[in-house]
Amino acid sequence: MSYANRLAALDILRGVAVLGITVANLPGFALPQAAYFTPLAAGGTGPADLTAWALTFVLVEGKMRGLFAALFGASLLLVVERADAAGQNGAAVHLRRMGVLYLIGAAHLYLLWYGDILHHYALVGVAALLFVHAPARVLLLAAMAALLVATIGGIGLVQAAALPASRAALEQSFGRPPAPLLASEIAALRGSLADGIAWRWRHDAGALGGLLANGPETLGYMLLGMAAYRSGFATGAWSRRRYVAVAALTLPLGLAAQLALARHGIARGFALEAVLTASFALGPLIHAPMVAGYAALLLRWLPGTRAGERLAALGRSALSNYLLSSLMLAAVFYGWGLGQFARWGRAEAYALLPPLWALLLLWSPLWLARFHYGPAEWLWRSIARGKVQPLRRR
Numbered sequence: 491m492s493y494a495n496r497l498a499a500l501d502i503l504r505g506v507a508v509l510g511i512t513v514a515n516l517p518g519f520a521l522p523q524a525a526y527f528t529p530l531a532a533g534g535t536g537p538a539d540l541t542a543w544a545l546t547f548v549l550v551e552g553k554m555r556g557l558f559a560a561l562f563g564a565s566l567l568l569v570v571e572r573a574d575a576a577g578q579n580g581a582a583v584h585l586r587r588m589g590v591l592y593l594i595g596a597a598h599l600y601l602l603w604y605g606d607i608l609h610h611y612a613l614v615g616v617a618a619l620l621f622v623h624a625p626a627r628v629l630l631l632a633a634m635a636a637l638l639v640a641t642i643g644g645i646g647l648v649q650a651a652a653l654p655a656s657r658a659a660l661e662q663s664f665g666r667p668p669a670p671l672l673a674s675e676i677a678a679l680r681g682s683l684a685d686g687i688a689w690r691w692r693h694d695a696g697a698l699g700g701l702l703a704n705g706p707e708t709l710g711y712m713l714l715g716m717a718a719y720r721s722g723f724a725t726g727a728w729s730r731r732r733y734v735a736v737a738a739l740t741l742p743l744g745l746a747a748q749l750a751l752a753r754h755g756i757a758r759g760f761a762l763e764a765v766l767t768a769s770f771a772l773g774p775l776i777h778a779p780m781v782a783g784y785a786a787l788l789l790r791w792l793p794g795t796r797a798g799e800r801l802a803a804l805g806r807s808a809l810s811n812y813l814l815s816s817l818m819l820a821a822v823f824y825g826w827g828l829g830q831f832a833r834w835g836r837a838e839a840y841a842l843l844p845p846l847w848a849l850l851l852l853w854s855p856l857w858l859a860r861f862h863y864g865p866a867e868w869l870w871r872s873i874a875r876g877k878v879q880p881l882r883r884r
Contacts, residue, residue, distance in 0.1 A: 499726035500568070500719075502798050503785055504561045504805030505854075509847055510554025512815045513546060513840075518605045519819040520839035521832055522675050523693075526605075527664045527769060528760040532672065533836035540756065542837040547755075548748040552773050555607065556781040559708050560715030562611055563618055564724045567716050570622050583874075584619055588612040590874045594809075594866070601683075602816045604690050608809075610700050610708060617705075618712045629717035636710035637774045643706065644770030651762045664769075665762040676832045683826040707774045714778060718785070726789050733790040740783030747776050803855040807864025811850050818846060859883075 517526055517533060524531035529543045569587065570580035595608025621629055650656040662671060678689035695703070718724035723736075751768040758764040792798035804811055821827035822842065857864065861881050863871065872879045 497568075498798070498802050499789060499793055500561060500564055500724060501802035501805035502792050503557065503724065503788055504808045505801035505803070506784075506788055506805075507554050507558040507561060508804060508808050508811050508815075509801075509850065510550050511558060511812065512819075512846060512850075513550045513843060514552075514554055515603070515605060515815070516819060516839055516843065517546070517836055519603065519816075519823050520830070520834055521836065522667070522672050523604060524663060524665060524667050524672075525836070527765050528666070528755075529836065530666050530760045532832055533834075533839075536835070536837075538837035539835050542840055544752045544756070547752050547768075548745065552769070552777040553780050553784060556707075556711045556777045557784060558607070559611065559614075559711035560718065560781055560785070561724070562615065563712030563715030564719035565715075566615060566618055566712070567622060567719050570619075581619060581622070584622075585616065586874045587870070588615045590870055591615075594813075594870065598813060598816060599694065600687050600690050602813075602820045604694065608812075610704065613701050614705055614708045614712060617709055618716070621713060621716060624716075626717045626720040629713050629720065633710045633713035633717060633778075636706045636713060637778055640704075640707035640710060640774040641771060643703070644766065644773065647770050648763055648766045651766055657762070660766070661762055664765050665760075679823070679831045680825040680829050683824075686824055686826070710774065710778065711781065714781065718782075723782075723789075724785065726793050728789070730790050733786040736786035737783045737790065740779040741787070744776055744780035744783060747772075748780075751776075800851055800855060803858050804850055806858060807854050807867060809870060810864030810866040811854065813866050815846060815850065818849070 521533045522531055525533045529535050529539055533539055533543075566584060570584050573580035573583040589612070592609045592612035595606050595610070595612060598608060599606035621632060624632070647660070651660050661667065667675075675689065675693075678685045715724060722728060751772065755761075755764045755768055792801065819842070823829075823831040825831070854864075860883055861868070862883060863879070863881065868879055868881050
């Protein structure tokens, strides 16, 4: 398989992951933080809102984030291999990139959205570098071990919910926060840019807290992506029959499990223990196979198609599109923009998805027809290399 085809396969997957992440993130911009996990916190509990929550939970939540992290791991290997082949120190190149990405992510976190994943990926990406020379089988075993650690951590959260000392804090983040806390979040994010920054600064768990809470799961996905790249799975090198087999083995069971958890959560009235079990205790074990299944399905059908070409353009400018989607959603919901935070139901908020997707899919190929990189990618490369990179095509 040619180098260009390998890149195209990765870019298609990355483009789909970015679109999927906008689906998962949209409630995080439109509604208070706890509503990301439970409709009881905000966003409505009518049929349309519950349906919107259930579809996102079953099809998207955790899966697209996992796919994005897996592709991050695959790209890590690609960058290191290319740098080494060019006579550079691949590890040093990667570490410089992670340092710059951390700064970009921190700016995104405090200026736009509490749910930034870039600074977290930068930290976990440093740990993933330790596995850069491991064969695919070792990477797969290490990924399974990391996901098992994440599952044990999730079980610990469920057990902590039974303790009065920790239950209140867990309710604030994953259940039904007290009314005064919700009111303060709504007031801050409907306020000025400075109000929003101050609220995010006060309520951010910190890089170390996020690393301890989510690091094992993220590392597991990155290692899966590295194994997928090294085995040829992520680059489209497998036969179509093998991709179909992977999808058939993973997606029906995964979707059935997710649907059962969604029904259980609704039946339990979104009790805190049910929410934590679904998202943290069982989530890593269910999401990882579904990530593989989604990737297999996409690699079976999209390479070589017009839709695949457009998605690949979006994927080549994934960082720019991730940040652009945040900027657009923040402009709609935060006080420095239209100030619609916590004014819409969950289903109403998803009405923004078609125009947002259309924007991302339209501008990406137009931009890349004139420029080598997306604007954020260009900034990332220029700072990491300590030299302004050429941007415009000649």
